[in-house]
Amino acid sequence: MVGGGQLARMTHEAGIPLGIRFKLLSDGPQDSAAQVVSDVVVGDYRDLETLRAFAKGCDVVTFDHEHVPTEHLRALEAEGVVIRPGADALLRAQDKGAMRDALTSIDVPCPRHRIVADPEDVAAFAAEGDAAARSASVEGGGGRREGEGFPIVLKTVRGGYDGKGVWVVHDTEEAAEPFKAGVPVLAEEKVDFVRELAANVVRSPHGQAVAYPVVESIQVDGVCDTVIAPAPNLSEELSAQAQRLALSIASELGVIGHLAVELFETRDGRILVNELAMRPHNSGHWTQDGAVTSQFANHLRAVLDLPLGDPRPRARWTVMTNVLGGDYPDMYHAYLHCMARDPALKIHMYGKDVKPGRKVGHVNTYGDDLADVRERARHAADYLRGTITE
């Protein structure tokens, strides 16, 4: 696995019972995964020679992030290295423009979007949406005004995560910022959604696929805070529609491994695709304690073309809440407190140094009473962060 973050750490953990020899390419010897894996190569994933040497002796190469240059992936594939997901599929998780093109070409509902050239173009994109909305509305009419159709979401097509590389802009002045890096920018309508959902599926090379229950994902400041499995009060129809959509994306894009499809549930009862991730994903961490087979185990089973494991839930409700670093670098006493207060709490720490706002772990709770299950996860995450003292 390329990338030494917590996803690789937890994938290794899931591979131990499967008897898998796990080899890691990590930026540094103290990265989250490098702390716990036996076979670690320290090197730069942006360097083709490093990747080539790492891939030697691997049956399959997979990833804990989307940042490996696409041209390196293609070079390795041309040399016969087995990469899963493959470069063609992975491009759609690396490049938000390519992702939107691919999804649109297979008729997947997405927010209105296009690549924009500069702030003026953003204003034009905004106005197009405003005009469309007006023409669709009985109250419509009138000429183009400055600020029409804003706010607009701007995203750098590559490299963003956890709210980084994403801006919500209200006029052309604010729209200037994303262009400063000189990289392509994608504009999207700001969807009037009631909540965010995620549909997680796993697909193997011979086409077997499994779908996890659709979850609700609650973001705070653009960062995933809490995931509830299954999404409360989601109609069977919309749930099945979201699962079918994710399975169809996996199949049409040729995804191998875990695919997370982040969705908006709109006020008028539709679902639109927000983002794709082709790897284990924060919205699937609940599966470690809440499903028969975790997303990490199924990602490994998929990329190694082993039969997939049962994705069904083990509890009525499972809640995952991320633990962010707070102002206190030493979480030890908070850790003791949380373990003592709730012996059924499932803590997953990443071995990372605590920095304010950094994801340093997550907690899972499960049970029959959703309010109680949510409260337990909330309390533990807040206590570990230091925002409450009891």
Added chain:
Amino acid sequence: MVGGGQLARMTHEAGIPLGIRFKLLSDGPQDSAAQVVSDVVVGDYRDLETLRAFAKGCDVVTFDHEHVPTEHLRALEAEGVVIRPGADALLRAQDKGAMRDALTSIDVPCPRHRIVADPEDVAAFAAEGDAAARSASVEGGGGRREGEGFPIVLKTVRGGYDGKGVWVVHDTEEAAEPFKAGVPVLAEEKVDFVRELAANVVRSPHGQAVAYPVVESIQVDGVCDTVIAPAPNLSEELSAQAQRLALSIASELGVIGHLAVELFETRDGRILVNELAMRPHNSGHWTQDGAVTSQFANHLRAVLDLPLGDPRPRARWTVMTNVLGGDYPDMYHAYLHCMARDPALKIHMYGKDVKPGRKVGHVNTYGDDLADVRERARHAADYLRGTITE
């Protein structure tokens, strides 16, 4: 952790989410645990210097086997190394004579036993039991005859496991074998038991303790084959008695960490202690998938003096069956078959080379229907071993 076997491998796996920096002393670099642990020292656990160097930088030293010489443990403790369980407690798991003495001194019911000097002494031990049985019986009477009181169980006091170092002898001639190694031999009555049970408990330095449900353990040829959790048709009274007994042994002997108490359930409804193990134990492997907190996680939490995790079961029934090596060294295709046949099967492989009869992994199954749960585990284990082809 000292010892690179599957218990250390699974303990490391359980330590990853807890954020524990796990260091291993392993006989070789390809031992089961050494394959998956980052921080491995290869060395001989019988060498005090090696142990001393290994212990440097460890907060706590614990063990995946009982074979570290007691005098080395005492030397390290004298130097301030924190060893859990400590040498005094561990001696009772290392030396079956010391174990029997300790249990008898705290009034724990055990089979009749004593250290024997030679085959003649074994005959005398057998006759004592026979005389006691006769005097207790209304049909009793008559003088001592050759073969009276046999069969007798003989055990070397140190080094035995999985049926090794244990003999069932029927006369003085057969009784000669165990003495050939020149080590002390313990004689025990052959208990007329209806089945074997195990009571697993975990105790931490500040005295917190948890008890897992009492399980039934089914042995084949002296090796654990299947564990059923909880033990079917066990009366609440006997179950509570077994748990109290195990908690009391842990407390009286000062055990820190996981304690497995192997028990005989006698025909007349009593329980007698067979063996003790002060580490994660085969009778607790079901907890990985069947309990809220696994024995491995709780062993770590105990030796690090963290609050203990919830030991309660997550399913009505959980069954563990060991996978033994068969005649085919490559289990890959059998592995595919078992995963495809039963997507809910939980496989735990140890990364060991297959040798006939060697424990190379185990499977866990769980559900509401015991017959079905047992059949699934049985089928997978037999298929992986190669004794069935479907």
